[in-house]
Amino acid sequence: MMTNDDFFDPEDTIGFLIWDANRAMNREFSDRIAQHGVTLGLWPFLRALWEGDGLTQRELSEKVRMKGPTTVAALNKLEDKGFVRRQGNKNDARKINVFLTPEGRKVYRKVIPEVEAVNVECLANLSPSEQAAFKDMIRRVRNSVTGV
């Protein structure tokens, strides 16, 4: 393992470059969605509910790959904003299902164009063949880290 500080530049690692690109994107996306009353931390839950309305809290946690307490905190905020409602499961009293409200569906539709706009910005300097190659490679990077 290389440990010579003269030759190892942390800012030239793929890890740093992914982290730095992600930070830039997050900032841009946060700025864009603030006007719709959504934060970066809430968006994955809105998206997961759009795709699977009525999921239980546990299923939601798994789908967004967040811990239980993180999910509960996010759902509390989304409920306060009127974007989701919780409903006890009729067949299993231990389960709580979560649904998007009409307001929540409306805000999802407002955020999607912002997702697309950030995506357009990301792609601006890549040719179509580079875009395809980049997506393929970053999937392989993720999979090698997660051991998939």
Added chain:
Amino acid sequence: MMTNDDFFDPEDTIGFLIWDANRAMNREFSDRIAQHGVTLGLWPFLRALWEGDGLTQRELSEKVRMKGPTTVAALNKLEDKGFVRRQGNKNDARKINVFLTPEGRKVYRKVIPEVEAVNVECLANLSPSEQAAFKDMIRRVRNSVTGV
């Protein structure tokens, strides 16, 4: 702008893929550095001080591109852990310089091999020429988002 939900898959966007790869890396890196008493949020500050020991709090904020209160909170934690010390500037009473302690330098040296190990994991599924192409492309993605 494309808004047809039938054709737009958010999980296929470069934005999502970067975010998801970053999350996988963060989890792996967090798990590895916990044993050294460092968290993901503290690491950028240790790294910045290693490169610029004695920076002022404001200079540090700019270098890591975090907001002032975030920097102050991180420095408080690093001071509690004995990794940094603050010292009032002799020439300008408004300035506070921050220095790594010997313990802070020691922990930096312990974390660097973890950075390298995560990097090795990231690169495992990319050939050398793909690695170079990927780094070049992700820099262009970041720059197009930040408008550089």
